[in-house]
Amino acid sequence: TVCQDRRNMIMACTGIENIDEAITLLEQNNWDLVAAINGVIPQENGILQSEYGGETLQGPAYGPTSHSTAASSASSSSSAFRHVVPSRQIVERQPRMLDFRVEYRDRNVDVVLEDSSTVGDIKHILENELQIPASKMLLKGWKTGDVDDSTVLKTLHLPKNNSLYVLTPDLPPPSSSHSGALQESLNQNYMLIITHREVQREYNLNFSGSSTIQEVKRNVYDLTSIPVRHQQWEGWPPSATDDSMTLAVSGVNFPCHRLTVGRRSSPVQTREQSEEQCTDVHMVSDSDGDDFEDATEFGVDDGEMFGVASSALRKSPMMPENAENEGDALLQFTAEFSSRYGDCHPVYFIGSLEAAFQEAFYGKARDRKLLAIYLHHDESVLTNVFCSQMLCAESIVSYLSQNFITWAWDMTKEANRARFLTMCTRHFGSVVAQTIRTQKTDQFPLFLIIMGKRSSNEVLNVIQGNTTVDELMMRLMAAMEIFSAQQQEDIKDEDEREARENVKREQDEAYRISLEADRAKREAQEREMAEQFRLEQIRKEQEEEREAIRLSLEQSLPPEPKEESTESVSKLRIRTPSGEFFERRFLASSKLQVVFDFVASKGYPWEEYKLLGTFPRRDVTQLDPNKSLLEVKLYPQETLFLEAKE
Numbered sequence: 001t002v003c004q005d006r007r008n009m010i011m012a013c014t015g016i017e018n019i020d021e022a023i024t025l026l027e028q029n030n031w032d033l034v035a036a037i038n039g040v041i042p043q044e045n046g047i048l049q050s051e052y053g054g055e056t057l058q059g060p061a062y063g064p065t066s067h068s069t070a071a072s073s074a075s076s077s078s079s080a081f082r083h084v085v086p087s088r089q090i091v092e093r094q095p096r097m098l099d100f101r102v103e104y105r106d107r108n109v110d111v112v113l114e115d116s117s118t119v120g121d122i123k124h125i126l127e128n129e130l131q132i133p134a135s136k137m138l139l140k141g142w143k144t145g146d147v148d149d150s151t152v153l154k155t156l157h158l159p160k161n162n163s164l165y166v167l168t169p170d171l172p173p174p175s176s177s178h179s180g181a182l183q184e185s186l187n188q189n190y191m192l193i194i195t196h197r198e199v200q201r202e203y204n205l206n207f208s209g210s211s212t213i214q215e216v217k218r219n220v221y222d223l224t225s226i227p228v229r230h231q232q233w234e235g236w237p238p239s240a241t242d243d244s245m246t247l248a249v250s251g252v253n254f255p256c257h258r259l260t261v262g263r264r265s266s267p268v269q270t271r272e273q274s275e276e277q278c279t280d281v282h283m284v285s286d287s288d289g290d291d292f293e294d295a296t297e298f299g300v301d302d303g304e305m306f307g308v309a310s311s312a313l314r315k316s317p318m319m320p321e322n323a324e325n326e327g328d329a330l331l332q333f334t335a336e337f338s339s340r341y342g343d344c345h346p347v348y349f350i351g352s353l354e355a356a357f358q359e360a361f362y363g364k365a366r367d368r369k370l371l372a373i374y375l376h377h378d379e380s381v382l383t384n385v386f387c388s389q390m391l392c393a394e395s396i397v398s399y400l401s402q403n404f405i406t407w408a409w410d411m412t413k414e415a416n417r418a419r420f421l422t423m424c425t426r427h428f429g430s431v432v433a434q435t436i437r438t439q440k441t442d443q444f445p446l447f448l449i450i451m452g453k454r455s456s457n458e459v460l461n462v463i464q465g466n467t468t469v470d471e472l473m474m475r476l477m478a479a480m481e482i483f484s485a486q487q488q489e490d491i492k493d494e495d496e497r498e499a500r501e502n503v504k505r506e507q508d509e510a511y512r513i514s515l516e517a518d519r520a521k522r523e524a525q526e527r528e529m530a531e532q533f534r535l536e537q538i539r540k541e542q543e544e545e546r547e548a549i550r551l552s553l554e555q556s557l558p559p560e561p562k563e564e565s566t567e568s569v570s571k572l573r574i575r576t577p578s579g580e581f582f583e584r585r586f587l588a589s590s591k592l593q594v595v596f597d598f599v600a601s602k603g604y605p606w607e608e609y610k611l612l613g614t615f616p617r618r619d620v621t622q623l624d625p626n627k628s629l630l631e632v633k634l635y636p637q638e639t640l641f642l643e644a645k646e
Contacts (some may be wrong), residue, residue: 006033013037023229028112029097035114038097098158102139104130104166113153120149126166128241138167185248186210191255196224197262203470209248213240216247222393222469226263235259318376319410326352333376333408341387346374346397346406353407353423360405361452365490370451370460370483372400372476374408375420375436377444382465386445393469396476403480411444432459439464447472449479451486546605554601558594561585568636570629574599574611575641588635593625595634599642609642 011022014037029035095114100122102109109129111122123134134149141164144156186209194203203223207216213236217228235258237251318336323329330350337345349356353373360371374391377383390396400406411417425433428450439446447463460479463472561569568588572595575581584598596606611620613634620640623632 003031006031009033010036035095035097095154096160098153099161100164101162102126102164102166104132104168115152115154115158117153118149119147119151119153122164123149130166132166132168132171136168136170138169139164140167141165185254186246188248188254190247190252190257192216192252193256193258194220195258195260197260207247210246212244212246213250214243217243219395220261222395224261226261230264232262232264233259234261317410317412318378319413319416321413322415329410330408333410337387337408341392344394344397345387345392346372346400346404348374349405349407353427356405356407357427357452357457360450361457365487365494368452368487368490370404370449370479371457372404372406373448373450374406375444375446375448376408376410376412377441378410378412380441380444380465382442383445386465386467390467390469390472396469396472399473399476403476427457428459435462449476451479451483453486546603549605550601550603553597557598557601558587558590561587568630570635571637572634573637573639575639576602576604577609577642577644586629588630589628591625592620592623592627592629592632592634595629596621596625604642608645610645611640612643614639614641 006026007019007022010016010026010033011019014022014025016022016025025036026033095116098113098115100111100113102111102122104126107130109126111125113121113125119139120134123137123139126132126137126139127134139147141162142156143158147156188209190207190209190211192205192207194205195201196203203220205216205219214228217231220226220231221228239249239251316332316336319329319333323332327350330348334348334350337348349359351359356371360369362368376387409416409420411420421433421437424436436446443464443466445465447461448459449461449463451458451460460482461475463475467475561567563569563585565587570586570588570590571583572586573581573583582602586594586598595611599609599611600606606621610622612618613620620632620634629635
């Protein structure tokens with residue numbers, strides 16, 4: 001069809017290898033092939049001319065001039081594009097695509113438009129995205145100042161990437177209650193009752209409010225095998241205009257909403273009808289499964305797509321025989337699985353089965369998961385279908401990654417089979433091992449759901465390969481319900497145990513702190529006593545030293561002269577700081593130092609006390625101690641008093 005031709009051509013011209021990305025790019029450009037390539041390939045690459053609509057894409061000239069004429073509207077060539085060497089032709093310039101990132105409060109909206117569009121066109125797009133009337137918007141951030149809604153973007157000479165912001169002065173700020181209601185809607189679970197029109201079968205699917213319409217359609221593809229772009233829906237609200245919208249804001253009824261889906265009819269159409277159908281907003285391919293459907297329509301077997309024989313898909317075994325290390329065996333299993341069935345598959349745990357048990361069952365109760373063991377068998381006719389259609393379905397992969405630890409083993413080789421049965425007997429008992437041993441080859445692959453308990457590991461379910469995506473999902477969900485109930489009990493027990501341990505830890509900590517305080521108090525008292533003892537020792541030593549000095553001075557004093565002495569005698573009366581007096585007679589010829597020694601022998605050393613005279617007031621300790629009492633005028637008598645030095 002024309003849609004497939006355009007998809008293949010854009011992949012060939014741009015080098016895009018992902019089919020989904022190519023279709024998304026075409027839809028963003030309204031299935032305009034030239035515009036889509038223009039958005040990917042820089043214009044410096046030359047001129048590309050479309051044979052679908054006579055449009056051309058011009059790059060820089062390769063000669064002195066660059067002109068071309070409009071191409072013819074149709075061509076019999078098998079290629080949709082051809083390189084056109086610039087010559088003396090007139091080229092009709094393809095409109096530029098401009099990218100705008102528009103900020104409004106806590107949201108960012110990306111808008112892509114041709115430069116022939118107006119400012120009003122941007123507001124209309126923002127009106128749908130932000131649910132704000134265009135008349136209430138003020139679009140700011142233009143490099144050339146404010147513009148009106150009729151301004152053509154081309155006249156503003158804008159760069160390719162632009163940043164704008166929206167002001168709504170006429171609208172009140174969003175209330176916290178509205179934000180809370182929206183958050184509550186995102187956390188709610190919606191029940192979608194979807195009727196498959198062709199087979200008259202109903203599916204009751206639970207989705208969170210944060211799930212998008214696109215995710216719903218992908219899950220329906222897994223259930224009905226109708227690719228997303230071939231799905232024809234009835235029952236979506238009028239506000240659900242974009243597949244990227246979440247269910248919470250799409251307008252679907254809560255808690256239940258009914259929808260109908262069927263396969264879009266594909267009669268022989270004209271080119272105009274094909275182009276009109278290809279631009280439908282819900283025609284978005286999002287699964288590699290579409291390629292298999294397209295191939296079977298042309299009689300191509302799954303194993304022979306793109307000229308590859310089915311025997312070539314099995315170049316090496318999934319797992320080496322007699323592998324010594326389970327981790328290395330799982331690495332080869334994962335690599336071979338990816339090469340056969342693609343990168344969209346469960347994340348297999350790399351390590352031994354015991355390590356998988358440890359990861360799934362022996363953490364905190366809130367972090368525990370179910371263990372899913374996938375048993376592969378290359379000789380089973382169900383293996384390829386089960387792996388490609390069920391195990392690699394995005395809904396199954398997502399559910400397993402969120403709720404399970406997935407471990408795998410290859411049962412094809414007898415040695416590996418015997419090794420797993422030994423591990424199975426050790427961990428699950430002989431009954432489970434015998435159940436797996438009696439499974440026939442055509443009943444493989446097997447999917448074991450294991451739940452860890454306090455004393456043992458319980459096998460909740462053994463799923464055989466002859467199942468469907470919805471049945472597999474339902475059995476996984478049923479196992480998850482059993483596990484969730486057990487997990488809540490474990491969480492309760494763990495919380496109570498942690499509460500008891502916390503109380504014990506708090507008591508132990510309080511006791512430890514009390515001991516530390518007592519020890520610190522005792523150590524402080526010991527330090528204080530030691531300090532007092534040290535100071536007392538120093539005081540005693542000082543007193544002993546002073547007493548020794550006093551005695552030495554007292555013994556060195558000359559004898560006191562008698563009153564009837566014939567020599568000149570000076571009588572000194574000395575008043576202490578406490579008010580006491582002591583008197584002594586000295587020879588007038590004695591040196592002043594003798595007086596100082598006498599005072600020191602009484603316990604008042606001259607280094608600490610000064611000796612003051614009364615009339616006139618003077619500091620005798622400042623006088624020359626080698627002078628006589630007569631010379632310093634302390635004759636025939638004098639009253640002195642002692643005063644401590646500062």
